[in-house]
Amino acid sequence: MPTWDSIQYLQFADQRTRPCRDLAARVNVATPGCVIDLGCGPGNSTAVLMERWPAAQITGLDSSPQMIESAQSSYPGQTWVLGDINSWNADGKEQFDVVYSNAALQWADDHAALFPRLMRAINPCGALAVQMPGHFDATAHRLMREIAAEPAWKDRFPPSGVREWHVHNLPFYYDVLSSCANHLDLWQTEYIHIMPSAQAILEWYKGTGLRPFLDALKSDDQQSEFLESYLTKLSTAYSPRADGKVLFPFRRLFIVAYAAK
Ligand SMILES: C[S@@+](CC[C@H](N)C(=O)[O-])C[C@H]1O[C@@H](n2cnc3c(N)ncnc32)[C@H](O)[C@@H]1O
Numbered sequence: 437m438p439t440w441d442s443i444q445y446l447q448f449a450d451q452r453t454r455p456c457r458d459l460a461a462r463v464n465v466a467t468p469g470c471v472i473d474l475g476c477g478p479g480n481s482t483a484v485l486m487e488r489w490p491a492a493q494i495t496g497l498d499s500s501p502q503m504i505e506s507a508q509s510s511y512p513g514q515t516w517v518l519g520d521i522n523s524w525n526a527d528g529k530e531q532f533d534v535v536y537s538n539a540a541l542q543w544a545d546d547h548a549a550l551f552p553r554l555m556r557a558i559n560p561c562g563a564l565a566v567q568m569p570g571h572f573d574a575t576a577h578r579l580m581r582e583i584a585a586e587p588a589w590k591d592r593f594p595p596s597g598v599r600e601w602h603v604h605n606l607p608f609y610y611d612v613l614s615s616c617a618n619h620l621d622l623w624q625t626e627y628i629h630i631m632p633s634a635q636a637i638l639e640w641y642k643g644t645g646l647r648p649f650l651d652a653l654k655s656d657d658q659q660s661e662f663l664e665s666y667l668t669k670l671s672t673a674y675s676p677r678a679d680g681k682v683l684f685p686f687r688r689l690f691i692v693a694y695a696a697k
Pocket residue numbers: 437440452453456474475476477478479480481497498499500503519520521522537538539540543544644
């Protein structure tokens with residue numbers, strides 16, 4: 437599992453929280469009593485849930501002690517739990533009206549087993565609401581893999597490769613969830629983030645997608661060299677507009693699965 441840095445992550449808090457708001461706004465559960473935010477990070481997504489459902493009892497869960505500490509210090513009155521989504525609620529004892537997860541389940545294992553397990557934690561008329569990035573093959577990700585596969589870099593990474601995030605397409609989630617949900621709402625959106633430079637895209641991914649690559653490298657020097665190479669490639673692939681700004685397309689998948697009455 438990669439290491440996380442809340443300060444690096446929150447550099448782009450507005451852009452990262454927008455899909456979280458878009459998802460919360462579409463969840464048609466009027467007054468949930470209890471809600472859990474899986475992979476809550478520094479609490480930015482949980483804060484959106486507090487606004488959306490002010491009367492609900494809301495728990496944030498994350499496997500990174502650093503993220504939970506950051507959430508705790510920003511929102512001391514809330515319930516924060518250090519835990520792993522992969523083993524969370526394995527005995528099925530916890531039940532929620534909304535199980536919510538923004539930009540986290542792509543780091544969890546075996547979605548064919550995980551999503552039905554999460555559905556079993558939903559009370560009648562409640563919902564599972566998930567947003568994940570949907571662009572594993574986007575240029576910025578392809579470039580990280582391309583560098584790691586170059587002869588100069590290959591041997592510096594584990595022979596089994598780097599454990600990256602993963603997602604499937606929406607039909608996969610339909611197939612996995614249709615038999616355990618009363619009805620499903622599935623959609624995808626491509627946000628076009630307007631970034632000040634290609635360097636900003638690098639900074640964005642230093643908080644997420646680059647983590648497994650950087651964690652696998654042995655020294656700060658190797659990390660700096662890898663980032664330098666990545667920036668060179670990013671600067672060619674994401675060329676500036678006339679005003680110097682860089683357009684950064686980012687596709688995201690949204691899934692809301694409602695439980696039966
Ligand atoms: C990209 S951040 C998302 C943070 C927040 N939900 C948001 O909307 O911005 C992903 C978070 O998922 C957490 N995470 C990744 N794998 C996890 C797992 N297996 N169990 C619990 N949390 C996990 C990470 O620690 C990180 O805080």
